[in-house]
Amino acid sequence: xxxxxxxxxxxxxxxxxxxxxxxxxxxxxxxxxxxxxxxxxxxxxxxxxxxxxxxxxxxxxxxxxxxxxxxxxxxxxxxxxxxxxxxxxxxxxxxxxxxxxxxxxxxxxxxxxxxxxxxxxxxxxxxxxxxxxxxxxxxxxxxxxxxxxxxxxxxxxxxxxxxxxxxxxxxxxxxxxxxx
Amino acid sequence: xxxxxxxxxxxxxxxxxxxxxxxxxxxxxxxxxxxxxxxxxxxxxxxxxxxxxxxxxxxxxxxxxxxxxxxxxxxxxxxxxxxxxxxxxxxxxxxxxxxxxxxxxxxxxxxxxxxxxxxxxxxxxxxxxxxxxxxxxxxxxxxxxxxxxxxxxxxxxxxxxxxxxxxxxxxxxxxxxxxxxxxxxxxxxxxxxxxxxxxxxxxxxxxxxxxxxxxxxxxxxxxxxxxxxxxxxxxxxxxxxxxxxxxxxxxxxxxxxxxxxxxxxxxxxxxxxxxxxxxxxxxxxxxxxxxxxxxxxxxxxxxxxxxxxxxxxxxxxxxxxxxxxxxxxxxxxxxxxxxxxxxxxxxxxxxxxxxxxxxxxxxxxxxxxxxxxxxxxxxxxxxxxxxxxxxxxxxxxxxxxxxxxxxxxxxxxxxxxxxxxxxxxxxxxxxxxxxxxxxxxxxxxxxxxxxxxxxxxxxxxxxxxxxxxxxxxxxxxxxxxxxxxxxxxxxxxxxxxxxxxxxxxxxxxxxxxxxxxxxxxxxxxxxxxxxxxxxxxxxxxxxxxxxxxxxxxxxxxxxxxxxxxxxxx
Numbered sequence: 001x002x003x004x005x006x007x008x009x010x011x012x013x014x015x016x017x018x019x020x021x022x023x024x025x026x027x028x029x030x031x032x033x034x035x036x037x038x039x040x041x042x043x044x045x046x047x048x049x050x051x052x053x054x055x056x057x058x059x060x061x062x063x064x065x066x067x068x069x070x071x072x073x074x075x076x077x078x079x080x081x082x083x084x085x086x087x088x089x090x091x092x093x094x095x096x097x098x099x100x101x102x103x104x105x106x107x108x109x110x111x112x113x114x115x116x117x118x119x120x121x122x123x124x125x126x127x128x129x130x131x132x133x134x135x136x137x138x139x140x141x142x143x144x145x146x147x148x149x150x151x152x153x154x155x156x157x158x159x160x161x162x163x164x165x166x167x168x169x170x171x172x173x174x175x176x177x178x179x180x
Numbered sequence: 181x182x183x184x185x186x187x188x189x190x191x192x193x194x195x196x197x198x199x200x201x202x203x204x205x206x207x208x209x210x211x212x213x214x215x216x217x218x219x220x221x222x223x224x225x226x227x228x229x230x231x232x233x234x235x236x237x238x239x240x241x242x243x244x245x246x247x248x249x250x251x252x253x254x255x256x257x258x259x260x261x262x263x264x265x266x267x268x269x270x271x272x273x274x275x276x277x278x279x280x281x282x283x284x285x286x287x288x289x290x291x292x293x294x295x296x297x298x299x300x301x302x303x304x305x306x307x308x309x310x311x312x313x314x315x316x317x318x319x320x321x322x323x324x325x326x327x328x329x330x331x332x333x334x335x336x337x338x339x340x341x342x343x344x345x346x347x348x349x350x351x352x353x354x355x356x357x358x359x360x361x362x363x364x365x366x367x368x369x370x371x372x373x374x375x376x377x378x379x380x381x382x383x384x385x386x387x388x389x390x391x392x393x394x395x396x397x398x399x400x401x402x403x404x405x406x407x408x409x410x411x412x413x414x415x416x417x418x419x420x421x422x423x424x425x426x427x428x429x430x431x432x433x434x435x436x437x438x439x440x441x442x443x444x445x446x447x448x449x450x451x452x453x454x455x456x457x458x459x460x461x462x463x464x465x466x467x468x469x470x471x472x473x474x475x476x477x478x479x480x481x482x483x484x485x486x487x488x489x490x491x492x493x494x495x496x497x498x499x500x501x502x503x504x505x506x507x508x509x510x511x512x513x514x515x516x517x518x519x520x521x522x523x524x525x526x527x528x529x530x531x532x533x534x535x536x537x538x539x540x541x542x543x544x545x546x547x548x549x550x551x552x553x554x555x556x557x558x559x560x561x562x563x564x565x566x567x568x569x570x571x572x573x574x575x576x577x578x579x580x581x582x583x584x585x586x587x588x589x590x591x592x593x594x595x596x597x598x599x600x601x602x603x604x605x606x607x608x609x610x611x612x613x614x615x616x617x618x619x620x621x622x623x624x625x626x627x628x629x630x631x632x633x634x635x636x637x638x639x640x641x642x643x644x645x646x647x648x649x650x651x652x653x654x655x656x657x658x659x660x661x662x663x664x665x666x667x668x669x670x671x672x673x674x675x676x677x678x679x680x681x682x683x684x685x686x687x688x689x690x691x692x693x694x695x696x697x698x699x700x701x702x703x704x705x706x707x708x709x710x711x712x713x714x715x716x717x718x719x720x721x722x723x724x725x726x727x728x729x730x731x732x733x734x735x736x737x738x739x740x741x742x743x744x745x746x747x748x749x
Binding site for chain 2: 021166
């Protein structure tokens with residue numbers, strides 16, 4: 001990290017190599033679009049490379065990268081809203097759900113649709129807390145918002161997920177949701 | 181426990197469906213871009229981390245430099261917008277103009293401020309074009325600037341406009357004043373007429389706010405314009421936010437919308453008035469604009485009504501100049517509303533049994549207002565959401581509200597929301613308290629149906645008219661030591677909320693939060709509402725439970741929490 005901060009591109013390439021998978025997964029969950037996710041990850045890495053000389057605490061690189069990525073996702077999401085270019089992918093690219101029970105699949109299906117209905121900001125907090133298992137304080141830092149706002153956003157995101165699932169239960173034929 | 185299971189389901193789902201494989205060629209593409217990108221100078225790289233309006237500044241020296249720059253900008257802006265000095269000359273364009281969109285019959289409004297380079301505000305009350313196709317509320321607004329040259333007004337909207345979800349570009353246009361008819365003819369062929377004079381007087385408020393390190397912002401204000409010169413509003417005073425703005429903003433680089441109720445207290449002790457701002461902020465570009473509406477008042481301003489729009493200069497620093505343009509009138513003077521309590525007929529009842537006189541607060545708010553934190557729960561330990569047994573308090577402006585909770589209850593620390601066993605929302609019994617500024621005309625299809633309720637009577641009328649599934653009430657009761665009006669209602673069994681706005685029933689709007697996050701009924705199907713007027717504010721107390729899920733023990737706990745409520749103005 002120190003070498004990368006001092007301008008060593010090979011060192012930075014190594015950092016990219018070890019973290020690109022995890023960050024791409026995050027971006028896919030937040031943006032729900034493969035190409036938008038790749039754009040956001042690329043933007044985050046470019047911004048990281050450019051701003052790395054200003055990073056005073058090298059051991060905070062991972063948290064810093066998360067914040068850059070979340071910010072890049074929000075920017076990408078806004079671009080998508082303006083152009084209408086972002087389409088929702090209801091299933092991840094090539095990872096079938098584990099387990100074959102109908103009920104299990106139904107829950108996955110419902111959660112996928114519910115996640116599609118909430119905003120990128122709400123998905124971000126859900127991903128940070130539930131996928132990365134971050135403490136709320138770290139999630140707040142990643143999103144650049146106060147801790148209290150993070151708590152309430154997580155609460156509201158969960159409420160929105162539940163409401164969407166409730167609605168889905170009542171109207172099972174509702175399909176084709178677009179990016180919210 | 182149900183919510184813990186739900187959280188576990190969400191976690192399991194995300195873990196099982198996560199795709200951590202980079203796409204083919206993705207790594208190479210990133211590295212190629214890095215190879216072509218120079219790094220910033222270390223100082224420049226650090227400056228790029230200014231957190232904007234949220235979070236600490238990187239150094240004390242830089243903070244003071246930015247504050248100095250902001251004050252300079254504020255001073256210049258006051259001069260430009262004529263705050264306090266009224267230096268902007270009037271033009272024939274100044275005022276409010278209306279026209280009709282021939283395409284869909286909607287009403288369009290153009291507000292032009294004073295001066296040769298006036299601020300302009302455009303609004304279409306029903307935008308049927310593609311720009312607003314996804315918006316639940318189709319009111320298109322745009323703020324821009326004009327350039328007056330003789331009988332020509334050229335306008336531009338550099339920040340575009342929209343209904344909330346989408347920002348679209350707006351090309352420049354011009355308006356030609358026709359002296360013979362007193363109308364404007366625009367570059368699109370439409371004719372604009374002056375809005376009818378309903379007794380509203382133009383008003384400008386210039387307010388310099390100081391960003392608080394924690395809690396709500398405070399500042400001072402000065403008024404100008406005919407409303408000020410005619411004594412309809414006081415010339416100056418102090419102003420405070422009734423919410424912590426940072427609790428609603430979502431970070432630098434984002435476009436956000438949030439509601440900020442403010443209270444203005446006049447220096448001359450003539451009274452107070454409250455306004456709610458709907459702020460549209462682009463934290464990436466550091467721009468901010470807002471619409472505002474008067475929501476109530478005390479003393480000389482008990483009948484004050486009005487609305488308008490405004491803008492903020494230097495929002496990225498610790499000081500902000502808010503400039504409000506619009507118009508106000510006194511409904512009491514026009515006999516249009518009676519905020520003050522009607523004279524009571526003689527009665528044999530002892531005075532203490534009279535209906536409460538606090539419906540129209542007769543006491544003036546203090547001229548100097550202490551900063552408020554909103555709501556500031558006295559959390560005893562770092563927590564996710566579980567609260568220990570104890571008394572927790574939240575402040576709404578100058579009103580302190582406290583409640584005592586049983587163990588295992590949960591709460592949020594930036595919203596006065598308590599519930600049982602539900603870290604992630606949707607408890608079987610819930611209590612939430614907010615300021616009430618709007619009641620929805622339709623509790624199911626509530627989006628865009630908010631009705632301003634600046635007076636207790638207006639609130640009662642609006643709530644009684646609300647399509648709310650057989651509302652029972654009001655009943656006069658006492659809650660927390662104050663007179664209150666109680667309503668009860670229940671959703672019909674099997675009620676389908678899937679067609680409701682955002683899939684939930686929502687009764688009123690919490691001005692402190694975005695519209696979709698007000699007190700809403702998720703799992704809850706039986707609600708008791710209390711409206712309490714205290715300290716010049718109308719507080720809505722939402723007490724709900726799920727008929728299916730709430731046990732007698734839970735309901736007893738909920739009753740105990742309600743009984744423990746105290747309101748201290």
